[in-house]
Amino acid sequence: MAQIQTACHVVELKKINATYLRLVLEAPALAAAARPGQFIHIRVSDGNEPFFRRPFSIYRAQAGKVEIFFEPVGRGSKLLASRKRGDVLDVLGPLGHGFTPPGKDVKQVVFIAGGIGVAPFMIFSDAIKEHKAEKILLYGARSKAQTFATGGLKKNGVKVFVATDDGSVGTSGRVSELFDRVKASPDTMIYTCGPRPMMAAVQAFARTHGLKGEVSCEEVMACGLGACLGCSIPTVNGYRTVCHDGPVFDLQAPVFG
Amino acid sequence: MPMKLSVNIGTSVFPNPVTVASGTFGHSEELYRSKEVKCLGALVPKTVTLNAQQGNLPPRICETPAGMINAIGIENAGIDAFIDNKLPGLKRVGVPVIVSISAHNEDDFALMAEKLNAAGGLAAVELNLSCPNLKKKILVAQDAEATAAVVRRVKAVVKYPLIAKLSPNVTDITAIAQAAEGAGADALSMVNTFAAMAIDVRTRRSKIGNFTGGLSGPAIRPIALRMVCETAARVRIPVIGMGGIACADDALEFLIAGATMVAVGTFNFVNPRAPLEVLEGIKAYMKKNKMSDIRELIGSIQR
Secondary structure, three states: OOOOEEEEEEEEEEEOOOOOEEEEEEOHHHHHHOOOOOEEEEEOOOOOOOOOOEEEEOOEEEOOEEEEEEOOOOHHHHHHHOOOOOOEEEEEEEEOEOOOOOOOOOOEEEEEEEHHHHHHHHHHHHHOOOOOOEEEEEEEEOOHHHOOOOHHHHHOOEEEEEEEOOOOOOEEOOHHHHHHHOOOOOOEEEEEEOOHHHHHHHHHHHHHHOOEEEEEOOOOOOOOOOOOOOOEEEEOOEEEEOOOOOEEEEOOOEOOO | OOOEOOEEEOOEEEOOOEEEOOOOOOOOHHHOOOHHHHOOOEEOOOOEOOOOEOOOOOOOEEEEOOEEEEOOOOOEOOHHHHHHHHHHHHHHOOOOEEEEEOOOOHHHHHHHHHHHHHHOOOOEEEEEOOOEOOOOOOEHHHOHHHHHHHHHHHHOOOOOOEEEEOOOOOOOHHHHHHHHHHOOOOEEEEOOOEEEOOEEOOOOEEOOOOOOEEEEOHHHHHHHHHHHHHHHOOOOOOEEEEOOOOOHHHHHHHHHHOOOEEEEOOHHHHOOOHHHHHHHHHHHHHHHOOOOEHHHOOOOOOO
């Protein structure tokens, strides 16, 4: 639609490590409107293959530019990876319901991310830079090659703790090995994004300790606008669309089966 | 040269022939003010049922070559909630509204029509007949008699023009179309999705939670077009053509084949601006071909 469908120039598209690419789009209106936890929906093909747009979490939105990261694993992301600087992409966004900023009384902000799930926490840490709470990131990945540079988060005052499945960087094991960094207090706020088993583990941990939080979910999407109801997930309140009701939900809302 | 784009269905007049297929139009009210929505010939929100339905188990959609399979399960809040919460906003857009309804029996269809009569202000009611026929193990839209029975029952009650939406999953869609016409339908919407499936070969499971679903998108367009063309030649009532329309040329094919209106469906998910682009393209085509009335285009196929 007029306000949210934009033709954006590719300012930069390059590999940042063995796994991920960074895409920077010139998109002033989108960058100004973007909130942490929202996403953009990119038409990766000019034809009908692949057919759906692809949703990407906003990593950063500043100075008129929107930045995302992705791993070229499927048909859509591989096609996107073949684009060049100067190309024009049809982008919908910013879409969805993002993170609720931590209240004034929150004393510890805990980001818990798996793999590329760390992306929305960059823009989120930009937005809450001035907040007085202690901010930590518990970051899990398969191995060093699948981790992001977290310098930007550190610059925003976030303490970073890493766990990798193979122990190639940080603690060896799942991100749950790092849960002892979380203060079991009503003044703690958890925000999580990553693979479903990880989010389920965070949900169970928070439930056990009575901690508040939010979770950013992912699902195959068609419209991205809440029209088709194709990306609905079961929640304690019935089915909710990831694209429009989410992607961010109360941590205890999704039913991870 | 002024260009006449308006078309009629029963007693209702639509400013232009471009609309959207039910279930593909956004529910975000913030978008209603946009040019893309104001330009439409009619708004068709997602099908509503008498009572709330929670919809099918995920996954509800999957990508296929030039299209998608869906089995959403008509998730909706029920007609009372629709009339109270959604309809006022839709009416305020200022574009004629066609409400799509579905039910499991004729009584429920008629009850919904009465509720819509009371709500007022609609341009038409569309019957989504791709619902199980409880007496037989097929869809109402797959049975000429059952189709006629539902159309006749609703037509006796409803004060708006009545549209029957047909399923392509039949041997001869013109027979169903003629049954609907004979029972009093003021127009036909065609086609709904094609029964389809896709399998994940790694898990050997269906890619759709409901096991099977309906195929839509550009992949079905040539088949839908053939059905519209055959039907338009055999009925006197207007046909609203749909099935994979993505751009103006696609829509022009349907109009030339005999459709009085055209609906963009699944392609709204890929390009929300598609209906506007279709309308602009139709106008450009008419100008280029020195047509002053859309009726010069409708059914103009050369044989």
